[in-house]
Amino acid sequence: MEISARNALKGTVKAVEMGAVNAEVTLEVAASVEITAIITKASAEKLGLSVGKEAYAVVKASDVMVAID
Amino acid sequence: MEISARNALKGTVKAVEMGAVNAEVTLEVAASVEITAIITKASAEKLGLSVGKEAYAVVKASDVMVAID
Amino acid sequence: MEISARNALKGTVKAVEMGAVNAEVTLEVAASVEITAIITKASAEKLGLSVGKEAYAVVKASDVMVAID
Amino acid sequence: MEISARNALKGTVKAVEMGAVNAEVTLEVAASVEITAIITKASAEKLGLSVGKEAYAVVKASDVMVAID
Amino acid sequence: MEISARNALKGTVKAVEMGAVNAEVTLEVAASVEITAIITKASAEKLGLSVGKEAYAVVKASDVMVAID
Amino acid sequence: MEISARNALKGTVKAVEMGAVNAEVTLEVAASVEITAIITKASAEKLGLSVGKEAYAVVKASDVMVAID
Numbered sequence: 542m543e544i545s546a547r548n549a550l551k552g553t554v555k556a557v558e559m560g561a562v563n564a565e566v567t568l569e570v571a572a573s574v575e576i577t578a579i580i581t582k583a584s585a586e587k588l589g590l591s592v593g594k595e596a597y598a599v600v601k602a603s604d605v606m607v608a609i610d
Numbered sequence: 611m612e613i614s615a616r617n618a619l620k621g622t623v624k625a626v627e628m629g630a631v632n633a634e635v636t637l638e639v640a641a642s643v644e645i646t647a648i649i650t651k652a653s654a655e656k657l658g659l660s661v662g663k664e665a666y667a668v669v670k671a672s673d674v675m676v677a678i679d
Numbered sequence: 680m681e682i683s684a685r686n687a688l689k690g691t692v693k694a695v696e697m698g699a700v701n702a703e704v705t706l707e708v709a710a711s712v713e714i715t716a717i718i719t720k721a722s723a724e725k726l727g728l729s730v731g732k733e734a735y736a737v738v739k740a741s742d743v744m745v746a747i748d
Numbered sequence: 749m750e751i752s753a754r755n756a757l758k759g760t761v762k763a764v765e766m767g768a769v770n771a772e773v774t775l776e777v778a779a780s781v782e783i784t785a786i787i788t789k790a791s792a793e794k795l796g797l798s799v800g801k802e803a804y805a806v807v808k809a810s811d812v813m814v815a816i817d
Numbered sequence: 818m819e820i821s822a823r824n825a826l827k828g829t830v831k832a833v834e835m836g837a838v839n840a841e842v843t844l845e846v847a848a849s850v851e852i853t854a855i856i857t858k859a860s861a862e863k864l865g866l867s868v869g870k871e872a873y874a875v876v877k878a879s880d881v882m883v884a885i886d
Numbered sequence: 887m888e889i890s891a892r893n894a895l896k897g898t899v900k901a902v903e904m905g906a907v908n909a910e911v912t913l914e915v916a917a918s919v920e921i922t923a924i925i926t927k928a929s930a931e932k933l934g935l936s937v938g939k940e941a942y943a944v945v946k947a948s949d950v951m952v953a954i955d
Contacts, residue, residue, distance in 0.1 A: 542680050542687075544737060544815040545722035547646040549677065549680075560907030562767030562786065565926065566676050571640030577616040578674035579907065579926065581740055581772065581786065584683035588678050597677040599682060602719055603810045603948045604673035605647035607635055608618065608666040608889040609657050611887050611894075613884040613944060614929035618887075629700030631836030631855065634719060648700065648719065650841065650855060650947055653890035668889060671926055672741045672879045677682040685784040687815065698838030703857065704814050709778030715754040716812035717838065717857065726816050735815040741879045742811035743785035745773055746756065746804040746820040747795050749818050749825075751875060751953040752860035756818075769905030769924065788878055788910065788924065791821035806820060809857055810948045823922040825953065842952055847916030853892040854950035864954050873953040880949035881923035883911050884894065884942040885933050 547602040554594045616671040623663045685740040692732045754809040823878040830870045892947040899939045
């Protein structure tokens with residue numbers, strides 16, 4: 542499946558923390574660059590996410606903000 | 611200002627394309643790792659975003675999805 | 680690519696309207712059930728979206744609200 | 749109340765799963781077409797959502813992505 | 818229609834700026850408290866939004882971030 | 887840090903409810919005007935959010951909808 546989301550950053554799962562409904566998944570997408578996702582627990586289980594697995598962080602461009610110092 | 615958004619990736623502006631209401635801004639946050647943002651044209655102008663400027667891509671964790679091959 | 684987004688509704692492109700930065704794409708996902716997406720013009724072009732093409736409307740569960748009459 | 753969100757799909761509640769803060773609600777909006785929402789537990793209770801109830805899945809157009817096979 | 822979105826702030830339209838696909842709408846929800854929305858141009862027209870009209874800014878709780886100085 | 891999000895409403899924390907992964911935070915941004923946020927529990931702890939603290943509700947303009955009666 543090819544998706545319209547402009548951002549798909551390849552990385553490695555660093556942590557998975559399960560809640561009752563949601564899961565928090567952290568990916569390392571470059572050396573010292575991590576991205577944290579909150580997805581449903583059902584999705585985390587369906588994708589078989591566990592530490593060390595290769596995965597992508599996918600973000601729609603309209604959900605990205607820009608900040609400056 | 612310190613914000614609850616879990617993801618703030620430091621990078622450099624690679625491209626800014628202005629529309630009537632929105633602007634598309636591309637940041638390089640690591641070698642060969644780019645993130646594209648759609649923000650309002652007013653925000654892009656207020657932040658003075660232009661190619662080469664240092665900036666952060668900020669994303670709320672609940673807006674990040676995870677995908678596998 | 681398999682994605683964590685819980686909702687991927689298969690349908691047919693009914694309309695594509697291009698703006699300067701964004702595009703508005705309408706899919707029919709069941710008889711008389713349409714979903715409208717705003718995606719970047721670049722994504723609409725990359726996916727080759729045009730009327731009659733099969734496509735999916737993909738929505739993260741945390742972006743869905745529920746309403747009652 | 750009439751809302752700007754372009755997508756309001758009428759359906760029937762198929763499942764409600766409560767977490768500590770959030771709830772996962774699944775609606776059937778057409779035969780074999782389901783949409784899953786994560787809303788706050790407080791909202792699920794306020795709306796009185798339970799299996800069999802008629803409800804709408806509401807999604808802002810800028811939160812819809814498009815994918816192709 | 819009663820919606821799960823936790824935040825519906827009543828206010829008055831202060832400005833409407835139309836783009837090709839999107840519109841930027843600014844509401845004053847309390848003295849000196851303004852909220853800006855980007856909605857589709859089609860929605861802005863359907864709702865008949867114009868300066869001085871009463872309207873609500875509606876935001877899903879999972880789209881709100883918190884910041885401190 | 888200066889951010890592209892168009893909406894940053896200053897207020898006071900009225901309530902914080904912790905879940906396993908997420909937290910629900912309510913801010914009063916004007917007399918009788920409250921905004922509720924769902925953020926990660928980790929962010930709520932990192933920001934030291936507690937009742938009475940001054941904080942901002944930050945919302946990207948593309949996440950705001952408009953409704954009329």
